[in-house]
Amino acid sequence: MAVDPTGADLARLLKEDPGGPVVMLNLLRFAPGGRPSYEEYSRQASRFLQRYGAELLYAGDGDTPLVAEDGQAWDAVLVVRYPSREAFSRMVADPEYQKITELRTRALSEAVLQPTTPWAPRRDT
Template identity: 30%
Template sequence: MTTYIDPSRETFEAFKALPRDTPIHMLNLLLYREEADYPAGHEHAGKGWSGRRAYEEYGRTSGPIFARVGGSIVWRGTFETMVTGPADRVWHDGFVAQYPNADAFFEMIKDPEYQRAVVNRTAALVDSRLVRFAPGEGGSTFG
């Protein structure tokens, strides 16, 4: 099974080529490691944290930057079962992060404090997906 933690050069270039001045929703699907995998010498290496605990640290340390750029969580959920898709594909958690525009996302990931915080995300996850959507209207039908 191929796993993904960070975007490839190709997928990140495709993201950068999309409009930067419109609101975006980012679907995040998370699969945590049993034990966080920090680089040797990192302040949290050897603490025995679970992947979920390391992700909580990522949220705590990146949260102020996320809020400063105008980000918010518009939906959060805990995985229960795959209804359509591979039965062996599971996630622990999912959420949708909203940004006022792609430039806000870029501002966040370029921030030096965020770059220090993201080490916790990398240590926490064995696999993830990050999918950009243009927000649409809700309603009572699927179409």
């Protein structure tokens, strides 16, 4: 299972950019014994979030799903707001950031990184 974005993934992210901030939903499944490695990655990644203007909005453990198919439970959920898709792409391409990604890769057996786009304000007529 893939846990890290590829160059093609990042190119598509930028190509589909509607502009403005992006909130990235992170669904994480830890490899056996992977949580300590992810915790270290998180500690080190916080400086990169700050450097690129990102903000961790939420981080928490997954509980038993209320509605989900088998295998759709996640160990952890993070929600991170980036000022733009370009800022996210620059962060993950940063050579200093690349030095810590092995901590994340080693920690996870599966991940979903889902960019989200805010809904337009609804106009009732």
